[in-house]
Amino acid sequence: MHKVSIIGAGHVGATAVYYIAEKNLADIVMVDVVEGLPQAKAMDYLHAAPMRQYSVHISGTNDYKDIADSDVVVLTAGLPRKPGMDRMDLMKINVGIAKTAAQAIAEYAPNAIVIVVSNPLDIIAMTVLQESGFALKRVMGMAGVLDATRFKYFIAEKLGVWPGDVMAMVLGGHGDSMVPLSRYTRVAGIPVDELIDAETLESLVARTRTGGGEIVSLLKQGSAFYAPGASAAKMVEAIVKDEKRVVPVSAYLRGEYGYHDIFLGVPALLGKNGVERIIELDLTTEEKAALDESAAAVKDGVDTLRSFYSPG
């Protein structure tokens, strides 16, 4: 049985546990700094096991030692975004949390593949990569899967079609700076521009960009966790089942798409080795310009990170 550790037993982490358990993907360890919280949630899940009939083991802990030999570690720890709060506002606090987690992962689960969910995503991923010293393909961020699933849902809702028939690829950073590619968005293979007019599609793109914010403002406190939890679990599944799934992944780039030393959302093949291949698309001038803009926003964040924190 595979082992997956979820760091952070908040809503996103606990929801990811739900999807992983329901699919019997792996034994699960939930880690949190709050005493009793991961233990309680793990126990609660086990109480549901006789009904839901999952056979994986689920445990909770406050001790990083228990993540020993995990195949995959999902990092969801960090403070959530409050209404009106920019992702960058969270940076300082969450970078500190990520640093501690990355060191623990390197020590106790040195062969793990790490999926970063905490925001600001691209920056936390960079922190984890630096602190863990892991191979590039073993550290990735979950962003594009979430942005894409929101975009797919909005398209399916508009057309009255099954969401599972919609495919979409998004590039770039998470949220406001993501680059949805309508050219790579299709319904059962049919290009979306044959089904939806340009203006409507643009409104769906805009809604996707602010999809996370829409949930935050509805909830008043807290942020989305069902779709983020499902997105993280989908990536876990692709890895533990070696699915060779083609999804948008925030991956470390070394010249792909012309960028260096940056985590940016790109199409990639996910399998047991992590990011097994980055797929480079021929972008139009407009698409490349949008991606440049997105990359610049991420770069700014990373530069800020370096200004107040130097790894070591």
Added chain:
Amino acid sequence: MIGIIGSGNVGANTAFFLAEKGVDHVTLYDVQEGMAKGKALDMMEAAPIRGYRTTINGTDDPGEVLDADIVILTAGAVRQPGMKRDALFEKNRNIIESYAGKITNPDTKVIIVSEPMDVLTTVFAEKSTLPPRQIFGLGGLLDATRLRFLIARELKVSMENVAAQVVGRHTDDMILLRDYCCVSGMSIENFLSPEKVRELFEETRKAGALIVEMAGRASAYYGPSAVAAELAEAIVMDTGRVLSVSHVLDGQFGIENVALSLPAVIGRTGIRKVVTPSLTPDEIDILKRSAQSITQTIEEADHA
């Protein structure tokens, strides 16, 4: 309730896949006495292990399935090695047409799997009182599923990430739409050379015949059953899946009164909406020729 007429390999496997999908109720029928009952009982005895809640009944009385929400017609002879699908028309026409007169529930959706599928769908629709949006033939969806498999196998990527559309006739004249093949939304051009794509298209065209030859006697049934179950599920669950199904066209590309596969949005009422794909002039020619050949096959049989 989903009724299945014909409890051979396709009919029985369709029932089995539907049970695994968790539909409420399936009834199998076959002219051969006892066969439907036996297979249904066998499947029910697997339920405690497989955990499905579907009730599967078998019957020797066709009357028990004619009223179903969905009737899946799998009855008739199947292809032998070296045989074209059209050679089955004479044998299967009477069976299929006889059901057109008997299925009178105005809400029933009919899925025709028997071959030659587009021709049988056309004659069924002619005889039936049901509106064309409730009568489907399984063609493009099966061809597209085979193409998806071949592309995913070639690229070594997850099959769920591959989409494809195949339209037209479920024969060698099927039209495989290169521009609609993609991996996670990204055009197939990003992954395969035009030559390789052509090769996979050719393999798809021959896929049905290859299975007949390999198996030596029976024609394919896992693939056909899986897509029959998929289509039935899309109807029952009212999902709005976009699937290429054969149905009587009403003017698309100038074609009327002949059933050919085009992508359609599927729901509880049958076809909610047909998606007219962009085709090249050559592809439109093939589609028109296919329509003519179906009309001709029927006319020749009428005058034989």
